[in-house]
Amino acid sequence: MPVSKKPIANRKRKRHMLPSCRSCSTHTRCLLHEASKQQIWKMFTTGIPLQEKDGIFPRHKAPFITFVLGGPGSGKGTQCAKIVETFGFNHLSAGDLLRKEIASNSEYGSMILDTIKEGKIVPSEVTVKLLRREMELSDNHKFLIDGFPRSEENRRAFEEIMEAEPDVVLFFDCPEEEMVKRVLNRNQGRVDDNIDTIKKRLKVFEALNIPVIDHYAKRGKLHKINAVGSEDEIFEQVRPIFAAYQHEAK
Ligand SMILES: Nc1ncnc2c1ncn2[C@@H]1O[C@H](COP(=O)(O)OP(=O)(O)O)[C@@H](O)[C@H]1O
Ligand SMILES: Nc1ccn([C@H]2C[C@H](O)[C@@H](COP(=O)(O)OP(=O)(O)O)O2)c(=O)n1
Numbered sequence: 001m002p003v004s005k006k007p008i009a010n011r012k013r014k015r016h017m018l019p020s021c022r023s024c025s026t027h028t029r030c031l032l033h034e035a036s037k038q039q040i041w042k043m044f045t046t047g048i049p050l051q052e053k054d055g056i057f058p059r060h061k062a063p064f065i066t067f068v069l070g071g072p073g074s075g076k077g078t079q080c081a082k083i084v085e086t087f088g089f090n091h092l093s094a095g096d097l098l099r100k101e102i103a104s105n106s107e108y109g110s111m112i113l114d115t116i117k118e119g120k121i122v123p124s125e126v127t128v129k130l131l132r133r134e135m136e137l138s139d140n141h142k143f144l145i146d147g148f149p150r151s152e153e154n155r156r157a158f159e160e161i162m163e164a165e166p167d168v169v170l171f172f173d174c175p176e177e178e179m180v181k182r183v184l185n186r187n188q189g190r191v192d193d194n195i196d197t198i199k200k201r202l203k204v205f206e207a208l209n210i211p212v213i214d215h216y217a218k219r220g221k222l223h224k225i226n227a228v229g230s231e232d233e234i235f236e237q238v239r240p241i242f243a244a245y246q247h248e249a250k
């Protein structure tokens, strides 16, 4: 699966292909992107489609990207489902995309399976390519990217290949013993939901994912959420984060 910035052949391209602003493809931010995001939020919160008079043409729609981070079993997938329901995001789970690759017997399937069983991280170019494909094909440009980036390498690869940074980063902060308990009770038939793999995953989380979390904390993008409590209690910490963005866009 070679990484290329060229269009994917024979694939229907959507208007908000990344980078969404052709005139600034070397930049991760430009005034047009920023103005566009304001308009997009307005559109989503009011339900009124963008007009030419708004000064932003639809082809300039910028993606609104949320990274969802947290250790294994911290509740990322569970909360993503609630965010989708309430705020209408497209949920892209890096783990689900990798598991689909295994199931489809793709060229990288066996390597991905071995990596997941070992609790390690799949090479970034593979994961970013899968995410990129989903983002390009999406009709929705509000993305919840769940379980990514899991390492600084993941983060840098995304920024380089997608030429984009997240707008919001959520971190579900959960004690290890609670995460272990949840994963062992998850009951989804996953090859990595066993005590040996979970122990390895927790070490990898500390070593590789915490630096990513620190990076976004320093950049003021991190929203740390206490992941202990009922699903609804946790969602009540999440809700105002997105509600605040809606308010800003008005
Ligand atoms: N707040 C919660 N309290 C107890 N169990 C939870 C909570 N949130 C999720 N779970 C359960 O814990 C397990 C892991 O949740 P999941 O959303 O898959 O986490 P992650 O995607 O971070 O690994 C699932 O079985 C889920 O039903
Ligand atoms: N960015 C990512 C995300 C997941 N993976 C691999 C390695 C992870 O242990 C597995 C499972 O990830 P997933 O996000 O589904 O796991 P949890 O929901 O946190 O339990 O997939 C990866 O290599 N790189």
Ligand SMILES: [Mg+2]
Residues within 6 Å of the ligand: 076, 077, 093, 095, 147
């Ligand atoms: Mg998950």
